[in-house]
Amino acid sequence: MKRFAHLFTTLDQTTKTNAKVAALADYFKAAPDTDKLWTIALLSGRRPKRGVTTTLLREWAAEKAGIPLWLFEESYPIVGDLSETIALVLPPATGTSDKPLTQWIEIVRDIGQHEVGTKKQIILDAWDSLPPLERFLFNKLITGGLRIGVSQKLMTRALAQATEIEEATLAHRLMGDWTPDTTTFEDLILSENPEADASKPYPFYLAYQMEDLEALGPPADWRAEWKWDGIRGQLVIRRGIHHLWSRGEELITDRFPEFAMLPDFVPDGTVFDGEILAWDHAGNAPQSFNALQPRIGRKTVPKKLLKDAPAVLYAYDLLEHGGQDIRSQPYDNRRAHLARVIAALPAEAPIRLSANQPFTNWDALGKLRETSRENLAEGFMLKRGSSPYLSGRKKGDWWKWKVDPLMIDAVMIYAQAGSGRRANLFTDFTFAVRNGNDLVPFTKAYSGLTDAEFRQITAWVKRNTLQKFGPVRQVTPEHVFEIAFEGIQKSPRHKSGVALRFPRMSRWRHDKPIQEANTLDDLKEMLDTYG
Amino acid sequence: MVLEFRPQGIYCPAGDFYIDPWKPVDRALITHGHADHSRWGMKRYLATQAATPVIKHRLGDIDIETIAYAEQRRIGDATVSFHPAGHVPGSAQIRIEVAGEVWVASGDYKTTDDGLSEPFEPVPCHAFITESTFGLPVFKWDRQDDVIASINAWWQANRDAGRFSIIGAYALGKAQRILANVDTSIGPILTHGAIENTNQVLRAQGVALPATVRVTPDTNIKDHAGGLVIATPSAMNGTWARRFGQASTAFASGWMAMRGVRRRRSADRGFVMSDHADWEGLNTAIKATGAERVFVTHGYTTQFSRWLSEQGYDAAIVDTEFEGESLDQPDMEVVE
Numbered sequence: 001m002k003r004f005a006h007l008f009t010t011l012d013q014t015t016k017t018n019a020k021v022a023a024l025a026d027y028f029k030a031a032p033d034t035d036k037l038w039t040i041a042l043l044s045g046r047r048p049k050r051g052v053t054t055t056l057l058r059e060w061a062a063e064k065a066g067i068p069l070w071l072f073e074e075s076y077p078i079v080g081d082l083s084e085t086i087a088l089v090l091p092p093a094t095g096t097s098d099k100p101l102t103q104w105i106e107i108v109r110d111i112g113q114h115e116v117g118t119k120k121q122i123i124l125d126a127w128d129s130l131p132p133l134e135r136f137l138f139n140k141l142i143t144g145g146l147r148i149g150v151s152q153k154l155m156t157r158a159l160a161q162a163t164e165i166e167e168a169t170l171a172h173r174l175m176g177d178w179t180p181d182t183t184t185f186e187d188l189i190l191s192e193n194p195e196a197d198a199s200k201p202y203p204f205y206l207a208y209q210m211e212d213l214e215a216l217g218p219p220a221d222w223r224a225e226w227k228w229d230g231i232r233g234q235l236v237i238r239r240g241i242h243h244l245w246s247r248g249e250e251l252i253t254d255r256f257p258e259f260a261m262l263p264d265f266v267p268d269g270t271v272f273d274g275e276i277l278a279w280d281h282a283g284n285a286p287q288s289f290n291a292l293q294p295r296i297g298r299k300t301v302p303k304k305l306l307k308d309a310p311a312v313l314y315a316y317d318l319l320e321h322g323g324q325d326i327r328s329q330p331y332d333n334r335r336a337h338l339a340r341v342i343a344a345l346p347a348e349a350p351i352r353l354s355a356n357q358p359f360t361n362w363d364a365l366g367k368l369r370e371t372s373r374e375n376l377a378e379g380f381m382l383k384r385g386s387s388p389y390l391s392g393r394k395k396g397d398w399w400k401w402k403v404d405p406l407m408i409d410a411v412m413i414y415a416q417a418g419s420g421r422r423a424n425l426f427t428d429f430t431f432a433v434r435n436g437n438d439l440v441p442f443t444k445a446y447s448g449l450t451d452a453e454f455r456q457i458t459a460w461v462k463r464n465t466l467q468k469f470g471p472v473r474q475v476t477p478e479h480v481f482e483i484a485f486e487g488i489q490k491s492p493r494h495k496s497g498v499a500l501r502f503p504r505m506s507r508w509r510h511d512k513p514i515q516e517a518n519t520l521d522d523l524k525e526m527l528d529t530y531g
Numbered sequence: 532m533v534l535e536f537r538p539q540g541i542y543c544p545a546g547d548f549y550i551d552p553w554k555p556v557d558r559a560l561i562t563h564g565h566a567d568h569s570r571w572g573m574k575r576y577l578a579t580q581a582a583t584p585v586i587k588h589r590l591g592d593i594d595i596e597t598i599a600y601a602e603q604r605r606i607g608d609a610t611v612s613f614h615p616a617g618h619v620p621g622s623a624q625i626r627i628e629v630a631g632e633v634w635v636a637s638g639d640y641k642t643t644d645d646g647l648s649e650p651f652e653p654v655p656c657h658a659f660i661t662e663s664t665f666g667l668p669v670f671k672w673d674r675q676d677d678v679i680a681s682i683n684a685w686w687q688a689n690r691d692a693g694r695f696s697i698i699g700a701y702a703l704g705k706a707q708r709i710l711a712n713v714d715t716s717i718g719p720i721l722t723h724g725a726i727e728n729t730n731q732v733l734r735a736q737g738v739a740l741p742a743t744v745r746v747t748p749d750t751n752i753k754d755h756a757g758g759l760v761i762a763t764p765s766a767m768n769g770t771w772a773r774r775f776g777q778a779s780t781a782f783a784s785g786w787m788a789m790r791g792v793r794r795r796r797s798a799d800r801g802f803v804m805s806d807h808a809d810w811e812g813l814n815t816a817i818k819a820t821g822a823e824r825v826f827v828t829h830g831y832t833t834q835f836s837r838w839l840s841e842q843g844y845d846a847a848i849v850d851t852e853f854e855g856e857s858l859d860q861p862d863m864e865v866v867e
Binding site: 072089 | 667668670671788789790791794795797799800831837838841
């Protein structure tokens, strides 16, 4: 674990991308294969199952540290991280250990099968043989919360440097349903023709937010599609079986039984990229994102939900056709294949073609974009007709051209401290609109301010706390923030009667006294217009 | 009560004086020169000989008497004496005895020897007034030698790479503690004006500090390549620091023990170094006084006083305007 801890420290001590990639590449050149594989797994969100509850870990840590449990619990929110709190309160280790990362992970992976007494002994022995940083990492492994601050993209780049294999090839090899227990570094990464995996998806191509419309060049080079708000998904059909992947590389096949019929009609060796939407079959239009929401977290879907919010794949790209990877073909060609594949399907097949919206100039398209909210859309996607399907977030060929967010000026009334990097800092706020002399809470927001602004508001919150409710502080209503959001819905669960989509703080309105904040009537008017 | 807690500060009725008051009063006994303990506007001040020059430097023309450590002085019906608190040069705990009952107001303190300040001495008493800036069991300081070794290694590596090393530290205490302990053979040391002003005052009273170069608009930075730059935290991210180009930056503070705080600082490194006692230090210090009553003034007061109560002390929280090592002030995050 020492090599891994050293890597972690190096990554933690720099914010510079090149330095991170270099440190990772060095690690990938030097570490044993099993450690490399596990590091790749951890950096791509694959982790062993949790075999000990955090409740037990807290009790054992407090006991070992000789402090009452309440004091441990009081310390935790201040540190903002359970693994770190445990590592900090424990007395210094009396022993040492040279076990490599893989061996520690095996301990973590297998601990679940033991009796609680054995578990405790294993954990106490680990704590007593590791220096503080490695102890922290061990806790992270056991609680399943290790985040290293390196994106999968950077990790892939480092791996490319270390192995001299092309980045895009590696990105594809890293996709799918593998774990270090089901493959080896050799098979997953180095093998020229990795044993064909019928479920393996392609890396998603991700668009950037539109920056400069004029810079796109002639409109004739571009294609526009309405951008609907659903779940990005890749549907893989091979060997008569279908697999549905989310953008987070989560296998979500079972959550959408609608697609089970597709292998009967779609030829093997077909991979679609698209948006999973809740569909209004009567009106032949998408339903709002809210309709889809109840389906996201569910592993099994009740009948009523299947009926109320039937899913379709709103397909906008074809990545594999006739068993061939066609990502390098131009968009227009891929789309022509896509249109033919979909046209050949029966009407009841839960798949729709994301049509191209014809346009001749940007102004006309811009006018149409203004009607996005009426169409329950977020705006347009613009894609270059000649572009290949790239992997990851790349600039140049795909752009999100979203409609401007809705805005409302609201008063901050509650504040709560964040965790992790935001520990000790008030970052989670509740906002209210005015209603006569009352303030009616209507949304929470966590993001949008700079670190300096968060520090400033934190100092202010500490001095202006009216009441504490556990971790939540009621503060003097004094500060007005502009809240930006993407949509507004009726919600009987909220006191204000509304729920916002993607609320965030777009600006701290130092210039506005609370008397100038928006009112509940303003909010209701927005609900009538856009809800 | 030997001492009372009043809106102006900690008050001794028998001697009619205050300790570290935050509002103007007639007579103030001052534990040390930090801004939250020695404020402007008192008619008369009393402080240790070692603390007085800095207090005068900060507050200007004030009426101040000095006292040696351990010297007993009668004020009204109270007998007072000052004892080293180990916090910064000249810092003191103030012992007050009235009719055989002894109270100690400790101001800010740390129990380990930092190689610069007069080391902390436990003072037996009936009632002890303590801070609790780091009064949680997650705070455990490494040995100073180890921290200094890692600062030296960081500086050496930067110097080898042709970079400046800028470290943010408060102008009184931390800055000189770093100065007094780093390996000066590595390279030149440069200082921010606010820090150098304090250095001058301390040198004049006989505190041994290595040679430093004051950074002014005329300073030719190239003459001091690879130097260690000691800056006030507020100067770290401004135009002042930009003259050093692609420098490596660091903070030295007890808060750097927490990874979340460390990552939030825009600095490259965080060295865990505090002039306040850690969990162990607080508990050891309190135990060594033999006190039955403990008043907790600032820091994690709720948690620490509950802990003390469970340990059998008669512990209570007192609201003061002391700040300890502040994490909040946007501009001065590593203030002590």
